Amino acid sequence: MAGALTEIGLLLYPGAQLAAVHGLTDLFEVANRLAREHNSACVLRVSHWRLEGPAGSAAARVFDTNPDAPGAPAILIAPPSLGELQTREAMAPLALWLKAQHAAGATLGSVCAGAFLIAETGLLAGRAATTHWVYAETLQQRYPQIIVDTDKLIIDDGDIITAGGLMAWTDLGLKLIDRLLGPTIMAETARFLLVDPPGREQRFYSHFAPKLRHGDEAILKVQHWLQAQGARETSLPAMAARAGLEQRTFLRRFSKATGLRPLEYCQHLRVGKAREMLEFTGRSVEEIAFAVGYADPGAFRKVFLKVVGLSPGHYRARFGAARAANR
Incomplete structure (x- = not known):
């Protein structure tokens, strides 16, 4: 085949x-x-x-x-x-x-x-x-x-x-x-x-599906770490240190392995967590923004819109559990 x-x-x-x-x-x-x-x-x-x-x-x-x-x-x-x-x-x-x-x-x-x-x-x-x-x-x-x-x-x-x-x-x-x-x-x-x-x-x-079978063990280690702690409170130095690489080398290898820059990758992971909260909880957008690592709700809204194509409010209105229950 x-x-x-x-x-x-x-x-x-x-x-x-x-x-x-x-x-x-x-x-x-x-x-x-x-x-x-x-x-x-x-x-x-x-x-x-x-x-x-x-x-x-x-x-x-x-x-x-x-x-x-x-x-x-x-x-x-x-x-x-x-x-x-x-x-x-x-x-x-x-x-x-x-x-x-x-x-x-x-x-x-x-x-x-x-x-x-x-x-x-x-x-x-x-x-x-x-x-x-x-x-x-x-x-x-x-x-x-x-x-x-x-x-x-x-x-x-x-x-x-x-x-x-x-x-x-x-x-x-x-x-x-x-x-x-x-x-x-x-x-x-x-x-x-x-x-x-x-x-x-x-x-x-569609939910973010990270690339994991790229063969770069150092980058995979960082990906598992980011996934486990929700990509919260991360920084380039912290990720590079976790990989055991110099920052420029880490950036190059991370982008090659995942197809995304570290910041973009973390945004996708955080937005994934936020989508679940919007779908299944009644927490406010501001509370969700803080929970997934954004101190500024406005910045969170911009990132969410960029990644998902809908604002957090419109996403909840369309896919939230309360809407599903009323169908």
Whole structure:
């Protein structure tokens, strides 16, 4: 199959819901077929991964839609589970492998109880995540540093995406199709499968998807740091120091790796956080501006308009939860 391959790996851990694994596999195949009809240069490669070897010491592909292609997964998804939650000890080997893949640039995703596997990596500490409401209290108790928010079906935090309900694999799958193949293919996939993706067909308001698989470890380290702390109170000297680079070298390498200057990159991350608050909270624009790191609400409004194409007030009026509830 010709085209630029992006591999999505699905994890077959003990108790994983096979309906979700096979459903996502079919979902991405439908998207690929529609993308080919549009002469898209992008192709989704889907693989299934399971720990093998002595005591589960190594992860291996046990299914691959493009078995002869080289490369590693750009995205790894922990599906739901219908069984008992695994112990932390049982999850440790796979969590360790996931953490290494994330450090190499892979985006991690989870659905429902799959959030426990992502949480075991330690990468969600200090960050928001969602899971099925049944598991919310247990997730919070096991991993108290996570901000558990089960009011949201999906929390897209750039390099980590968590989805809540047992059937939210459809929402996660469509979000990834939107990110990788574009909103047109996402919308057509949803229509073909008779799945309703509310709001996700808004091509001009797609969430920021940072480039992570560029191979520059120093820059990737800074990106993970910025994502984890919301790009608040950052400065060029602080970012360069975090990368262990001289400032001019850091600027050059950051722009080459991400396609954005550091200031622009931080603006996109902050606006992403602000959009969530505008959609799901009643906080004022001034409060949100301060929460995401802007002391001047006027400057925040200008940046938001530049990045999103709408003012904060118009964005809330169009996409806020209160409007959705009244539809």
